């Protein structure tokens with residue numbers, strides 16, 4: 126029996142699983158992690174108001190959700206001072222990234238991102254047959270000038286930037302971001318992934334200009350709102366672009382419970398402010414822990430801190446040892462960033478467990 130052939134694009138893709146979850150490692154190791162601080166999830170739970178709204182909505186699950194996500198989009202539009210028609214919902218930024226690639230890229234087109242940038246963009250670009258042209262990080266930050274130069278050189282249809290950045294945690298303020306728009310080549314879309322923006326002081330953020338059709342901004346409920354498992358994100362864009370999403374998006378993709386949860390969380394501003402504060406404290410604690418063990422950390426505007434081990438060998442050794450001791454962590458794999466291990470800010474109890482294990486592992490490695 127012949128198997129029908131896969132499409133040319135799919136046949137050309139590697140058969141690796143791009144995202145190995147902690148659950149997979151737990152199954153392989155045969156034991157549960159003690160501390161889960163590897164995927165930049167929030168250790169501070171979800172808003173009690175979101176929990177209540179979601180619990181109440183469970184009994185409504187026999188009905189399809191509102192495909193327009195009207196109430197949530199209205200609340201988001203109000204919050205950002207834009208009209209409803211500029212707001213697009215998706216099952217997280219990861220979902221929106223795939224839709225954007227599908228909307229703007231033809232097979233063979235060039236797109237630009239940093240080498241080692243948040244990988245889901247590259248995943249979708251590969252999946253739709255695009256050509257990813259990268260630019261190395263410079264001093265552990267996205268090299269904005271080189272990114273726009275590369276976009277110009279490659280005649281790129283899209284330029285991707287996560288700001289704040291994953292995996293470095295670095296951040297550029299409004300002037301630097303608006304400079305990108307000044308240097309952007311014609312017909313190139315600027316995809317600004319702002320997953321961690323809740324952790325940034327508001328006065329440093331470039332105001333949203335919904336009349337500029339060259340930029341899409343994306344936010345998520347996965348980080349400060351603590352709802353990564355619910356899968357809710359949104360984009361804000363020019364109305365022509367926003368309406369084009371309706372051609373490709375999965376209309377019931379943001380489920381009923383997720384929609385009401387996100388709406389309630391959006392209204393619980395105190396909860397989110399408390400999380401942001403708690404995360405800032407956690408980052409300080411990690412910086413102190415690194416210092417105590419003779420390590421540097423990168424400045425971070427996110428819910429994680431990148432510890433610098435100086436070499437990829439050392440970073441690999443520490444991370445693998447920590448994983449075998451029950452601490453779930455991840456690290457960048459690309460040259461230049463592979464000396465880093467990214468540590469998500471856990472709850473205070475998790476941080477204490479991590480700190481004990483980390484000190485013991487470092488002592489062992491440093492003495493041996």
Ligand SMILES: Cc1ncc(COP(=O)(O)O)c(C=O)c1O
Pocket residue numbers: 164165216217218219220243287290291318320344345346347353357358
């Ligand atoms: C830069 C960046 N963008 C997007 C995401 C994923 O966001 P979402 O859960 O909304 O898909 C992450 C998650 O770690 C991230 O680091």
